[in-house]
Amino acid sequence: MRRRLVDSPDSWGARRRARRALWLSDTFPDLAQMSVIDLGGRVDTWERATVRPKHVHVVNLEPLPGELPEWAELDYGDACALPEHIAKRRYDLVFSNSVIEHVGGHERRVRFAESVHTLADAHWVQTPYRFFPIEPHWVAPGMQFLPTSLRTSVAHRWPLSHTPAKDRATAMQNVLWTELIDKTQMRHYFPRSTIRPERFLGLIKSMIAYKLPG
The missing domain is CATH 3.40.50.150 (Vaccinia Virus protein VP39)
Incomplete structure (x- = not known):
């Protein structure tokens, strides 16, 4: 997709x-x-x-x-x-x-x-x-307005991300650097x-x- x-x-x-x-x-x-x-x-x-x-x-x-x-x-x-x-x-x-x-x-x-x-x-x-309204790196609606913990969850699981994270720690790093x-x-x-x-x-x-x- x-x-x-x-x-x-x-x-x-x-x-x-x-x-x-x-x-x-x-x-x-x-x-x-x-x-x-x-x-x-x-x-x-x-x-x-x-x-x-x-x-x-x-x-x-x-x-x-x-x-x-x-x-x-x-x-x-x-x-x-x-x-x-x-x-x-x-x-x-x-x-x-x-x-x-x-x-x-x-x-x-x-x-x-x-x-x-x-x-x-x-x-x-x-x-x-x-x-x-669409966060471009993850192609996720409204993701940029969520708390860090929820953005991390999206980054870890969302199927449309630019670079899928192998684990939650990597997902948080990706979130915090965006x-x-x-x-x-x-x-x-x-x-x-x-x-x-x-x-x-x-x-x-x-x-x-x-x-x-x-």
Whole structure:
């Protein structure tokens, strides 16, 4: 069921992601000539992209894969506390998709935003909207509004979760590292950005904070 809803190439979720990718290329028409740092992303996202930047530097806390395409660079690193060899570099665009809600609380989100503002003049930061009625990681109605114990139970047993938990302790870790934010918080972290809502049936599903170069 989850695959049909959000994961398969022809799913509803895939169509939403394709539309968002079109927004990105429309917002930054020079994307194909840009150097991009992707905080918390994956190289394969850009391999599937309709418009691929000239150079993509992915920074993630996941294990590093083997071979990379010539246009890609990959580093193991914390986007909230970047290693000096990354922090001192400059890029044309900072990109991040569904990461800021996983970094670990307000203080860490502030540091994440500081990284975004430091690395480039332009950015595109997307995150799910807290008050959309379906929690996106588990595709569970209203899950984000439940007490932690109940969210943990849902995360442990719910069949549509993104990453099924092998036990309750893992489910709680997944819950505690997922904190959806609202528009007021997004404006606080990105005060000079345009906040673009992505809507479904008139309701805000996700938000994109973007800033053009200059």
